[in-house]
Amino acid sequence: MMRILLFLATNLAVLVVAGITLKLLGVDRFTGQNHGSLLVFCAVFGFAGALVSLFISKWMAKMSTRTEIISQPRTRHEQWLLQTVEQLSRDAGIKMPEVGIFPAHEANAFATGWNKNDALVAVSQGLLERFSPDEVRAVLAHEIGHVANGDMVTLALIQGVVNTFVMFFARIFGNFVDKAILKNEDGHGIGYFVATIFAELVLGILASIVVMWFSRKREFRADEAGAQLAGTAAMIAALQRLRAEQGLPSEMPDTLTAFGIKGGLKNGLAGLLMTHPPLEDRIEALRQRRG
Template identity: 90%
Template sequence: MMRILLFLATNLAVLVIASITLKLLGVDRFTGQNYGSLLVFCAVFGFAGSLISLFISKWMAKMSTGTQIISQPRTRHEQWLLQTVEELSRAAGIKMPEVGIFPAYESNAFATGWNKNDALVAVSQGLLERFSPDEVKAVLAHEIGHVANGDMVTLALIQGVVNTFVMFFARIFGNFVDKVILKNEEGQGIGFYVATIFAELVLGILASIIVMWFSRKREFRADEAGARLAGTSAMIGALQRLRSEQGVPVHMPETLTAFGINGGIKHGLKRLFMSHPPLEERIEALRQRG
């Protein structure tokens, strides 16, 4: 029920903000071959969803994972966790993020937030229980690397650009089918809407490949940041520990998968849609880095 309410609230916010912006710009209606107006129309809707998701990412992460924020440490483990994140944040040159623990057996961690000075870093209970302190520190350093590199903002902007052009070319295709193939000169008919929806599905799948490619590149950069902050051997050790647990299924909300240190395993064509490179490649990249 909560997932449905979050979905409806997000989409309502997108519609309200997009409608107001379109009215102000005077492009709330697209007719004819006015591609400039169409591009603005698509950009507003394309960026609205990704930016709204970015701005409410911390709240959604807490709600969807059950993350408990450590405001006052109750145990020496929580105290160590806060001190370690503070130390890593200072070394990375960012403001101390919120720190939390989410109840999950699998070893995972994520970082999110709309900017590097207002972020959230969270680790799973399973990771804390099974990883050594050096490995936990390396995982935290990896997530701090995501924050310091601005990966959340970067991927949100990339998603906005991709959304814009998916909508733009899908509507051009729909207009072509409606006017040229179906010879409908009276306005946008059923052919336009069917063709547009079909094109959005196909282009959306292709666009996901681009977004996931960027995500994999950012993952290598976060590993490098983790190695700088916590030591290369510790970062490699943490990734090797993750690899040893690859039989454990990863349960992470889809919106957070790109920012979790463990993205699961995919083979074949599914590799194109991986948010993370294979752990073997990440370990080898760190070894070559020295």
């Protein structure tokens, strides 16, 4: 749960900082009653953070996971990894991404990058050591599926949209509290700022539910792509192996949780804020596909 709280805190902090920036630049003063102008400024700030994160995603991923890019394979295992990714990429119709290995005992993998022809696919050392070649290939196919589906770009755009409307409606709410309830007619008072920050926090959590819903949907699509590229039986076997190791602590940085292959331990209300659906649901979806 700490992972989700950190994710939400990061996004909410971005919104609050953007709000303070709008105030310092005087944007709030000039767009308080002009909803069209306010929406434009909120869109600029709402999309800026999401797009910057997207463009530096490969660099951040390499740094945070200590991923070592395989430029020249030194072992037959690295040679096999490059050849497998090259074949899967060709079958998926995308340019071969960079391939790397990150030092983690847990079995995990991720894909990131600002477009499908300039991506990074990395797997953990633990996954390579404990998974069979067919299972590793299925995991790689899943990640290639994310890249081919353009999931990184789509997730960034959705985050930009929800950030925009969180900032927009929070300011409308703040203006309503300031003018209609507190009867302040002399610019923006303290009521406006308190109400705006409160609304950003509440709306930010609700917006995160929308983003997490898309994140869970894209996992099913990536599993489907992985099954098409590597075979349904291999994809199911890889997910079953991940489920067997589900109790092990995760070493994936919080910023990359949504881009890893495993996750999703809770149902109910907590499940609304999970980046991944439960592995049992993903396995069952693939079994129905095979049937």
